[in-house]
Amino acid sequence: MENKQIRPKILVFSTDKISDPGIDQAGLRKIHYSPAVYVISLPCSSGIKPRWILHALKQGFDGVFIAADGHECSYSPKCPDLTNKIIEESQRLMKENNINPKRIRMAAICSVCAEPFASHMANFTKILAELE
Amino acid sequence: MEKKEKKERIGVYICHCGGNISDYVDVAQIKDIVKNEEGVIISKNVMFACADSNQKEMIKDIENEKLDAIVVASCSPKLHLHTFRNVALRGGINPYNYTQVNIREQCSWAHSDTPKEATQKAAGLIRAGINKVSFSEALENIEVSSTRAVVIIGAGVSGMRASIDLAKMGNQVYLIEKENSIGGNISKWKDLFITGQKGNTIIEALGKQIRELTNITVFTSATIEKVSGSLGNFIVQVKIGSEILNLKSGAILVTTGFDSYIPKEGEFGYKTYPCVITLPEFRELIDNSRETLIYNNRKVNSIAYIYCVGMRQTKGENKYCSRVCCTTAIHSSLLVHEKFNEVQAYHLYRDIRTYGKQELLYERSSKSSDIYLKYDEKAPPVVEIAGSKLLVKVKDELTKRQELVLETDLVVLVTGMVPRSDSRQISALLKIPVGNDKFFNEIHPKLRPVETVINGVFLGGSCQGPKNISESVQSALSAAVKINALTKNPTIQLEPIIARVNFDACIWCGKCAEVCEYDAIHPLEMYGKTVASVNEAVCKGCGMCTPVCPSDAIDMAQYSNNEIEGMIDGFLEKVELEKAEGTSAPGEGEDGNTMKDMPQIWRQLAACLDKESKTIPALAKELDLNPELVTYHMMTMNKYNLVEADGLDDSDEYYAYKLKNLPHVEN
Incomplete structure (x- = not known):
């Protein structure tokens, strides 16, 4: 976590069809957010493995943000519940590894959520900067 | 599943995108950084990666350098993923040994205010792409045979109109209606805005066309009992009175309409x-x-x-x-x-x-x-x-x-x-998701408005939300065209990005099957043990089954642990930049930045204009560049006050350009 003093590094898991287009739109509209934000896009947030989250935090990311589809998920209405369970399991693993569970966050980001995404990044950056 | 061998001959192409990327990201420096990455054989800057001439160059590189994987760092994969998968294929490598890295929408544009950090981030993103592609596997599309027949559920105006077009395009159409007559809601309505026509007149006209088409079969007082199979080969079980029919179809169009x-x-x-x-x-x-x-x-x-x-x-x-x-x-x-x-x-x-x-x-x-x-x-x-x-x-x-x-x-x-009272039943039969409003959900309201996540099941009309007649017919016809694009070929190619099981690690606890919405996972007896087996044609590639596996025995193609964790490691690798600035904003030239900070092409153009003014065709010829590309850059340099027009050339045909306000030129 070497750049923590300057800009906390955030790993975002987005979704190919819904939240990643929203993140693209932030760029398209030149809505700026922290350049220490890195995005991995997956088909669905309910396919994120807790081990990836733990790996990211152990290797040097300061926080992990899940840009989920929420109830808009085109795969399943169970998606928000399953993603919540992934976060719970991740937080359990984080506690075991002495990582503050506040380092993971989730919000529903849709394909037009350019400003909300930038705003979530700003808030999370602030929260992470204040931790420790 | 977990691939051990890494790719050893990777080609990396970093795009300027005109100046959309290189105005903020120092692409030349990144090219030099990544050329030393493990497995990278070629690292190049390209002006427009998607340009036909560049695609040909990439194909040559693949052939000449015997590349086994490629990375293109350019715009969002939503724009050019398939373009470059095709380049890989034309070059002779598997299209899934290609990774696109988004350094435009998610880097140069999003961080145009901080070019140095944008350059650092771009380097991390590209390293992540290299790590991902180095673990990538060659995948083959799943090929399924297809029946040239379509079942349409609901014979209102949307279903009737779509049935006519699908039949005219050569499909056998089965039009299923729950009521005892076709026409749906509008057959009950009289005067309609905007045309002033009567609803029943429209229905009668559509009914006449349907009767004339011998490849449409209409079933009234018919209900859907069961749907099995998948894209290309659905079996739709229909009950008419006491009779049960099994209809084979390549795709299904749902036009069940609404309730008031x-x-x-x-x-x-x-x-x-x-x-x-x-x-x-x-x-x-x-x-x-x-x-x-x-x-x-x-x-x-x-x-x-x-x-x-x-x-x-x-x-x-x-x-x-x-x-x-x-x-x-x-x-x-x-x-x-x-x-x-x-x-x-x-x-x-x-x-x-x-x-x-x-x-x-x-x-x-x-x-x-x-x-x-x-x-x-x-x-x-x-x-x-x-x-x-x-x-x-x-x-x-x-x-x-x-x-x-x-x-x-x-x-x-x-x-x-409001959604029809029987929409839950239809949703359960076809496994189509419903939204918060309880109408059927499409994949994407703007970009894929008539497709559902169930391959081969499409939506038309007001079953996906309130619509007037013209909007309903538009969406049904759009679905008809999408369906015909699938059914017109005897076989259909499906993306192989689906779940796979590591049979050695699987202990069959059933958790993956429990969370699967599509009934794609079933137990299979293999070498004396029970393991999970994925039905390739049914799996939608959502990945829901992967985090619930207690023995980590199931993963998704293209999203293996190696690939994702490799990406994470790539993001975090330290980037040493040679100088403090990224590629500076061009307008800063007057404040003392040197020409060295500008895109390479600008330096080349400036060098050509150093002694005399020249026209765009002359510059293009001298630098062996596409004249349109030179025009683009001359216009941009003109915008930033670095060059200006110097009158018409001798033939009065083209403007010549000369240098203006140019910062110290270093070549």
């Missing part, structure tokens, strides 16, 4: 007072009345229309706007004026949403004797009976919420569209 909202007893006096009816009931009354409008044995001289009944409920079930009801109510009001004399209309509305050409109706109504009163959702109108009088009390927002008491003969509740 039915107010609860007592809602605005509905079913409590005799003269309170819904909009569909009112339309029937207009259609069946001659000369005088009579309801409940009483001549109707005044009508109060209450809008948004059951719709746009902040605290209720239906939060959405039904879109069509404002227009239908105003159209009904105008019909009443045309057909019956001297009927006073009061429109009690929250907002009027007569979009597009429908606004003309609102204008006509506003200029008539109709009175519009705006109410707030928090203070809805109250319907009461006082003796023999029907009263409606409303607080008018436009007159400081003054309460008005309207004496009226009839209250019309302007109700909208």
